[in-house]
Amino acid sequence: MLRERNTELAGATSRLESASADEAALLRRIAGGDRAAFETLYRGYFPRLTRFLERVMRRPQAVEEVLNDAMLVVWRKAASFSGESKVSTWIFAIAYRKALKALKKFDEPVEADDDAAESPQPGPEGHLMQRQLTALLWESIGSMSAEHRAVIELTYYHGYAYREIAQIMGCPVDTVKTRMFHARRRLRLMLSGWKGELQ
Amino acid sequence: MSGDVLSFTKSVHQRSQELLPWYVNDTLEPEEGSLVEQHLQGCSTCREELDCLRALQSAYVSSDIPPDSEAALDKLRARLDSEARAPAVERQRPAAGLPALLARGPMWMRLALAAQFGVIFALGWEVVQTERTGFEYHTLASGSTPPRVAGSLVVVFDPNATQRQVARILHHSGARVVDGPTAANGYVLALAHGGLQAALSELRAEPAVVLVEPLEAPTTP
Numbered sequence: 001m002l003r004e005r006n007t008e009l010a011g012a013t014s015r016l017e018s019a020s021a022d023e024a025a026l027l028r029r030i031a032g033g034d035r036a037a038f039e040t041l042y043r044g045y046f047p048r049l050t051r052f053l054e055r056v057m058r059r060p061q062a063v064e065e066v067l068n069d070a071m072l073v074v075w076r077k078a079a080s081f082s083g084e085s086k087v088s089t090w091i092f093a094i095a096y097r098k099a100l101k102a103l104k105k106f107d108e109p110v111e112a113d114d115d116a117a118e119s120p121q122p123g124p125e126g127h128l129m130q131r132q133l134t135a136l137l138w139e140s141i142g143s144m145s146a147e148h149r150a151v152i153e154l155t156y157y158h159g160y161a162y163r164e165i166a167q168i169m170g171c172p173v174d175t176v177k178t179r180m181f182h183a184r185r186r187l188r189l190m191l192s193g194w195k196g197e198l199q
Numbered sequence: 200m201s202g203d204v205l206s207f208t209k210s211v212h213q214r215s216q217e218l219l220p221w222y223v224n225d226t227l228e229p230e231e232g233s234l235v236e237q238h239l240q241g242c243s244t245c246r247e248e249l250d251c252l253r254a255l256q257s258a259y260v261s262s263d264i265p266p267d268s269e270a271a272l273d274k275l276r277a278r279l280d281s282e283a284r285a286p287a288v289e290r291q292r293p294a295a296g297l298p299a300l301l302a303r304g305p306m307w308m309r310l311a312l313a314a315q316f317g318v319i320f321a322l323g324w325e326v327v328q329t330e331r332t333g334f335e336y337h338t339l340a341s342g343s344t345p346p347r348v349a350g351s352l353v354v355v356f357d358p359n360a361t362q363r364q365v366a367r368i369l370h371h372s373g374a375r376v377v378d379g380p381t382a383a384n385g386y387v388l389a390l391a392h393g394g395l396q397a398a399l400s401e402l403r404a405e406p407a408v409v410l411v412e413p414l415e416a417p418t419t420p
Binding site: 035042064075152155156157159180181184 | 216217218220221223224225226227248251252254255256258259268271272274275278279
């Protein structure tokens with residue numbers, strides 16, 4: 001089983017490396033002032049960054065501006081990308097710093113919005129449990145700090161390794177693990193409660 | 200780094216617990232994956248935790264709304280365009296020679312450089328004419344050809360170059376400023392010890408020098 005997983009992992013790693021090389025080439029063109037290359041990179045990152053910023057900031061109205069601020073930094077600083085990390089790690093780190101800066105401007109200890117904790121919509125019965133779980137999940141995640149939400153989002157949705165998350169967030173790997181540990185504890189409590197309700 | 204040091208003090212169970220979220224998203228290093236996999240075989244607590252984390256991940260990934268990038272990109276395009284019209288906000292770019300700038304720079308930059316070059320050329324022409332007049336005067340008065348005093352050239356520094364950088368460049372090339380700045384920020388330099396070609400090469404190699412051109416034709420009588 002481990003061998004199969006490692007083979008799959010090797011395939012995925014090779015695809016990621018190839019994507020990363022393409023992005024590095026795009027970034028070199030951007031450093032030379034190539035707007036078309038920049039727009040290609042922008043379109044490629046827009047869905048991922050929107051999702052990440054929405055989850056971390058929980059301020060849907062501010063996401064677009066923060067995302068554009070981050071991409072403007074990418075445009076201006078493309079020449080300073082050293083290649084020591086992956087392009088995606090570099091871009092996410094810029095977006096994360098911009099998100100924290102914007103949150104400071106709101107001057108809030110980032111609490112959950114009522115809007116962000118989506119309530120389950122009526123739907124086919126088979127989807128109802130999933131929807132309930134999702135709603136509870138957002139509620140629980142919404143009560144965490146931006147840092148905890150970022151670790152969860154980067155791990156579960158964007159599929160980053162903990163070392164990459166440490167690079168993005170500019171913190172030691174142990175801090176990433178500790179944040180994840182606390183976040184998991186809360187999510188686990190939520191999940192146990194949900195299971196208890198079902199039984 | 201500190202994580203690796205601390206990990207020696209942790210039990211396999213603790214390390215496995217810690218690594219489970221990244222076991223679920225398949226990003227562990229092979230040796231970490233093996234450690235977790237082996238531990239899972241004998242630890243029901245970790246297996247239970249693993250099921251829980253997988254359920255969470257599946258719930259987490261399921262709610263995704265693909266956003267529309269074009270409306271947002273339009274807004275950023277407007278910012279990039281206004282930035283391009285206001286060259287005071289400089290984009291960080293690698294050092295580039297004039298031909299590269301002319302070939303790939305945005306239109307405003309090409310026009311600005313062309314205009315700058317025109318001003319420098321006009322200024323240079325004026326200096327050459329003045330020098331020629333002086334030269335002819337001395338020739339007539341002395342009846343012999345005096346040595347050419349020094350090479351003259353026009354240089355344009357990067358607007359972001361610091362005073363310290365400019366001073367270092369001048370010192371290195373053995374040049375001194377004899378005129379400028381022009382409207383286009385060009386400076387006329389005189390070389391203390393000749394060596395025009397060497398000075399040109401040296402100045403052209405400086406990232407903080409945008410443009411450098413000799414003012415004189417070779418001095419063959």
